[in-house]
Structures are given as structure tokens and as C-alpha cells.
Amino acid sequence: MTYFQAIVLAIIEGLTEFLPVSSTGHMIIGTALMGMEPSPFVKLFTIVIQLGTILSVLVLYFKRFFKSLNFYYKLVVAAIPASVLGLLFNDFIDSLLESPLTVAVMLVIGGLALLFVDKWFNKPQIDNSDNISYKQSFIIGLYQCLALIPGTSRSASTIVGAMTQNLTRKAAAEFSFFLAIPMMLGASVVKLYKFFKEGHTFSGEEVNLLILGNVIGFIVAIIAIKTFINLLTRYGFKVFGWYRIIVGLVIIGLILSGQSLQLI
Template sequence: MNILEAIVLAIIEGITEYLPVSSTGHMIITSSFFGIAQEDFTKLFTIVIQLGTILSVVVLYFKRFFQSIDFYLKLLVAFIPAVILGLLLSDFIDSLLENPITVAVSLVIGGFILLKVDDWFTYGEEDEVKIISYSTALKIGFFQCLAMIPGVSRSGASIVGGMSQKLSRTTAAEFSFFLAVPTMLGATLKKSYDYYKAGFTLTNDQVNLLIIGNVVGFLVALLAIKTFIGYLSKHGFKMFGYYRIIIGFIILAIHFFIQPLTVI
């Protein structure tokens, strides 16, 4: 991986992590086009630069993130399903990450869901995360687990999960942002542990790439979150649904009619 590839991947991570379009799917496809997806460092990089996007949530929602113990307990409850299923299905999830077709199909299916999600659920108008109960937090946590399938979108799954519990779009989105912090931090720690356990060590150049990736991801995510919340509250999910469908079919067309895609 060179600096340009690192910057491009970080920009994509920053833009897509909190949008319902699947950051993992976009990273897999982009790194596949670069021809670096099979590299162990690339797999580490795409996870570790999430630290930068985590920090963007903490900065933007500083006062609301550092609030009551009750708030953190709700995040913990929502986080537990991902921990359990992530550990139980680790090998299966890794195998899915190696299949761009899984990403494409998930993008298309998720796109059609986003086209209709605003019509499916009657949601509230009170935009306060504190109204979320423990049972609602747990249900959102199970929805988030759907994102273990590449292309589903962690933010999209958890936002839809929140709306299914009659939360407003804004409240569901903000809780999804907060839930990303423990979820992505946990994924980063696990991936880093696995990397070193496998006997790999980071070179100075690789450390510099991780620093660049986190800084770029942080700055881009700041803008993406603010833009997304404003757009979502006014227009809903349809644009993201159309985008997912188009991108998914483009990936399928490239794979079957131009050049087979693989990250293996």
C-alpha cells in the first residue's frame, strides 16, 4: 500500500462509515481494484483507521457522549450481541469478506430496503437518545449484527433497527453513531491482536500510513456526519437506496461481464 492508496481508502472510510451504504463493502471493492485487498496490512489498515472516525463522533457529540452511566450501560447492552456473534462467527465472517459478490448482492438488497423503510415504520418525533430503553438498545444491537455480512452497512442496519422501535430518524441515526464507538473500537483491538498474534510487525512506513489514514478519516467523517444528519432529517433514505442499487449492479456487471473480481 502506498500513500495515495491509503488516502483514498481513508476518504472512503470517512464518507461511508456513518452513511447507510456499507463502508466495509466500499473498502473491499476499492482495495480489490488497487490489487492490495489480499495483503494482511490492508486488512489491518481498513479496520484500524476506524479509530479516526470514532474520534469524529466523540468530538461532534462531546457533551452528549459524556453523560450518564445509564447511557453507557445502554451502549454496552447494544454492543453485546456483536461481541458474542462476532466471536462465534469469526471464521465465517472472514470468508464473506473475501467475496465481492456478497458485497454487491447485499448492497442491492439493502438498497431496496432503504427505498421502502420510511413507509414501513411509524416513528416518533422526539430527538433524544435518552428516550431509548434497555430493551430497545438490545434490539438495535441485534440489528447491527446484520452488518457482519459485508455490504449490509452497520449504520444502516442499526438505524433501521432504531426506526423499527419507533425512534425518529435522527434519534436512530445518532444512537447508531454512538454505538459505533464501542463496536469499532472492539473490532480494532481484535484485528490488531490477531495481526500480531500471526507474527506480523509494523514497519515505520506502515505506522505512518495508519497515522495518515486516521487523520484523513477523522476529518472526512466530521463533514459526513453533519451533512448526513441534515439530509436525513429532511429527505429520508431513498437517495441512499438508489445509490446502493446502482453500485451493486455495477459491481455485478464488472464481475460477470468485464473482469472477475476477487480479493482472495
């Protein structure tokens, strides 16, 4: 991995992690476009730089994390379903991470769903994610399980799940941001454990790449979160739905025509 590739992937991660467009899917497409081999370090890098984006949520919503322990308990409850399934099907999920076609198909399917979300759930009653129950938290966690399929989007699945529980778009998006913290932290820890267990180590340059990726991801994610909340509040999900459909169809077209995705 070069420094240029690390910067590009970090920008992609920061821009897409909290948007309903699938950060994992975009990372897979990004590595394919740059002709990167799915080496153990590349796979690790795409997961561990999420730590920088986690920090962006902590910085932007610093005060929210000191309200009550119940808030943390609800996040834990919501994190349970995807955590259990992720551990049980880790190897299968890893195999899907190498499939741009899977990503493209799920981008289109998810995009079609986002075109209608605003009409399906247009009578929200909860404008503060602190007010949801444990049962609602668990149901949102069940929706998050859909994101185990690359291209689905953890953000999209949890926001839609929250909207089914009568949260406003803004409250649903914020709960999705908070829920990302235990999920991404857990994924990073598991990936690091697996990396070292298989006998891999970091070179000095790889440590620098990880630091660079996390710093850039942190900065870009702060900008992306603020922009996303404004867009979501004003325009809803349609713009993200059409974006997903267009990107997915372009990738499918390239794959079916036998064209290489590599640009660099």
C-alpha cells in the same frame, strides 16, 4: 500499500462509515478497484483506521458522553449481540471480506429495503436516543448483527433497528453513531491482537500509513456526519437506497461479465 492507496481508503472510510451504504463494502470494492492484495496489513488497515472516525463522533457529540452512566450501559447492551457473533464467526466473516460479489448483492438487497423504510416507520415517538430503554437497546443490537455480512451496513441496520423502536430518523442516526464507538474500538483491538499473535509487525512506513489513514478518516468523517444528518432529516433514506442499488448492480454486472474490477 502506497500512500495514495492509503489516502483513498481513508477517504472512503470517512465518507461511508456513518452512512447507510456499508463502509466495509466500499472498502472491499475500493481495494479491488486498486488491485490491492488482501495482505494482513491491508486487512488491518481497513479496520484500524476506524479509530479516526470514532474520534470524530467524540468530538462532534462531546457533551453527550457526560450525561449519565445509563447512556453507556445502553450502548454496552446494544453492542453485546454483534460482539458475541463476531467472535464466534470471525474466520467466516474474514472470508466474506474478500468477496466483492457478496458486497454487491447485499448492497442491492439493503438498498431495496431503504426505499421503503420511511413508509414503514412513519410515526416515531422518541426524538432523543437517551430516552430508549435497555430492551430497545438490545433489539437495536440484534439488528446490528446483520452488518456482520459485508455490504449490509452497520449504520443502515442499526438505524433501521432504532426506527423499529419508534425513534425519529435523526435520533436513530445519532444512536447509531454512538454505538459505532464500542463496536469499532472492539473490532480494532481484536484485529490488532490477531495481527501480532500471528507474528506480524509494523514497519516504520506502515506506522505512517496508519497515522495518515486515521487523520484523514477523522477529518472526512466529521464532514460526512454533518452532511448525512441534514440529508436524512430532509430527504429520508431513498437517495441512499438508490445509490446502493446502482453501485451493487454495476459491480454484479462487471463480475458476471468476467470483467476485472481493477482500475488502478
